[in-house]
Amino acid sequence: MINVNENYLKLQAGYLFPEIGRRVRAFAAANPDAAIIKLGIGDVTEPLAPAVIEAMHNAVDEMSRAESFRGYDGDGVGYEFLRNAIVENDFRSRGVDLDISEVFASDGAKCDTGNFQEIFALGNIVAVTDPVYPVYVDTNVMAGRTGVGVGSGGYEGIVYMPCTAENGFVPDLPDQDVDMIYLCFPNNPTGAVATKEQLKKWVDYARRRKAIILFDAAYEAFISDADLPHSIYEIEGAKEVAVEFRSFSKTAGFTGVRFGYTVVPKELKAYNADGSVADVNALWNRRQCTKFNGVSYITQVGAAAVYSADGKRQIQQTIDLYMSNAAAMRNSLEKLGYTVYGGINAPYIWLRTPDGVDSWKFFDLLLEKANVVGTPGAGFGAAGEGYFRLSAFNDPKKVAEAMDRLAKI
Numbered sequence: 001m002i003n004v005n006e007n008y009l010k011l012q013a014g015y016l017f018p019e020i021g022r023r024v025r026a027f028a029a030a031n032p033d034a035a036i037i038k039l040g041i042g043d044v045t046e047p048l049a050p051a052v053i054e055a056m057h058n059a060v061d062e063m064s065r066a067e068s069f070r071g072y073d074g075d076g077v078g079y080e081f082l083r084n085a086i087v088e089n090d091f092r093s094r095g096v097d098l099d100i101s102e103v104f105a106s107d108g109a110k111c112d113t114g115n116f117q118e119i120f121a122l123g124n125i126v127a128v129t130d131p132v133y134p135v136y137v138d139t140n141v142m143a144g145r146t147g148v149g150v151g152s153g154g155y156e157g158i159v160y161m162p163c164t165a166e167n168g169f170v171p172d173l174p175d176q177d178v179d180m181i182y183l184c185f186p187n188n189p190t191g192a193v194a195t196k197e198q199l200k201k202w203v204d205y206a207r208r209r210k211a212i213i214l215f216d217a218a219y220e221a222f223i224s225d226a227d228l229p230h231s232i233y234e235i236e237g238a239k240e241v242a243v244e245f246r247s248f249s250k251t252a253g254f255t256g257v258r259f260g261y262t263v264v265p266k267e268l269k270a271y272n273a274d275g276s277v278a279d280v281n282a283l284w285n286r287r288q289c290t291k292f293n294g295v296s297y298i299t300q301v302g303a304a305a306v307y308s309a310d311g312k313r314q315i316q317q318t319i320d321l322y323m324s325n326a327a328a329m330r331n332s333l334e335k336l337g338y339t340v341y342g343g344i345n346a347p348y349i350w351l352r353t354p355d356g357v358d359s360w361k362f363f364d365l366l367l368e369k370a371n372v373v374g375t376p377g378a379g380f381g382a383a384g385e386g387y388f389r390l391s392a393f394n395d396p397k398k399v400a401e402a403m404d405r406l407a408k409i
């Protein structure tokens with residue numbers, strides 16, 4: 001008899017985006033003339049940069065000729081030309097020295113943030129922020145590292161670290177021992193970024209407690225404040241305790257192309273049951289070589305073009321467009337009397353719902369009165385109740401229209 005992995009049965013239904021979709025469809029069916037503006041899901045709207053398109057076209061042509069055709073990418077961790085560009089542009093330029101053997105190319109940060117937990121024991125205690133990107137939690141549930149679900153959308157056995165206006169949306173250190181700490185800065189959904197001093201506290205905690213930090217930097221390209229760290233490795237000692245995940249999805253509009261990478265420093269430590277030190281880089285390499293056969297050559301050539309002079313300029317223009325949307329939204333919402341967070345170093349606005357109205361009620365109100373779709377904070381965790389996320393990924397005209405409509409309700 002074939003039995004299922006019962007850990008999957010603990011998962012609370014992929015509730016948030018399907019529920020948003022259901023409510024939007026029902027509203028659209030009842031109001032066929034409503035021009036709904038979607039500021040909900042975190043997907044980009046601008047096309048790929050011309051430099052990327054040109055490079056990918058050329059790569060397709062290379063694939064069409066026997067002399068330049070490419071099959072498997074060696075051991076599947078990424079071509080050297082791309083990993084060299086990554087190390088040079090994303091790290092050395094910020095004073096962080098990495099070897100390309102510490103960089104693993106992938107088809108996106110969702111897979112990597114979801115898969116990485118696999119190389120750690122099931123007995124580890126997981127800590128996540130609340131609100132949180134659900135992938136970190138659900139993949140640990142599937143693996144069997146948690147108990148059952150509880151009412152508010154959380155799970156027994158996971159340590160939730162509330163992030164609210166009171167702590168500036170950067171979590172305080174837990175007072176119990178935790179082993180696997182998921183952090184995401186700039187943050188989805190709150191738009192907050194941890195300072196170097198704040199990250200230093202986490203790095204020191206992890207070194208003291210022999211824990212690991214799984215650092216998701218998918219939004220680093222949106223940082224505008226020069227003092228903020230783009231990589232956790234800008235913090236002294238971080239290479240001993242942190243993995244870093246990067247994504248081209250929001251940075252370069254690769255949500256439909258698929259490219260990301262994960263940094264696993266050689267110095268990074270985890271421990272065998274007898275207390276001896278294990279080589280995390282080698283374990284991740286083994287995992288990837290066994291279960292993953294690499295990113296397509298065409299995609300890797302496109303990704304490398306992001307680091308060309310034209311590519312850099314073009315993707316910056318797109319980021320500037322999204323961030324000017326964010327600035328316009330902040331400005332309008334503040335004028336309307338909303339308390340607004342984020343939107344300065346991240347493409348998300350995190351607002352407090354007015355008069356303490358619950359976040360799903362606010363969702364319905366915005367949909368019905370302004371035909372604008374956002375994301376209820378409660379969908380990201382219990383501490384997100386009373387907050388609401390608006391995404392800056394949209395056409396500036398639509399953003400302006402959405403703000404006009406909000407002014408009228």
Ligand SMILES: *Cc1c(COP(=O)(O)O)cnc(C)c1O
Pocket residue numbers: 042107108109110111133184188216218246247248249250255259260
């Ligand atoms: C969008 C997003 C990612 C990116 O995932 P990809 O698989 O690279 O598209 C990763 N982490 C967070 C928090 C995100 O919002």
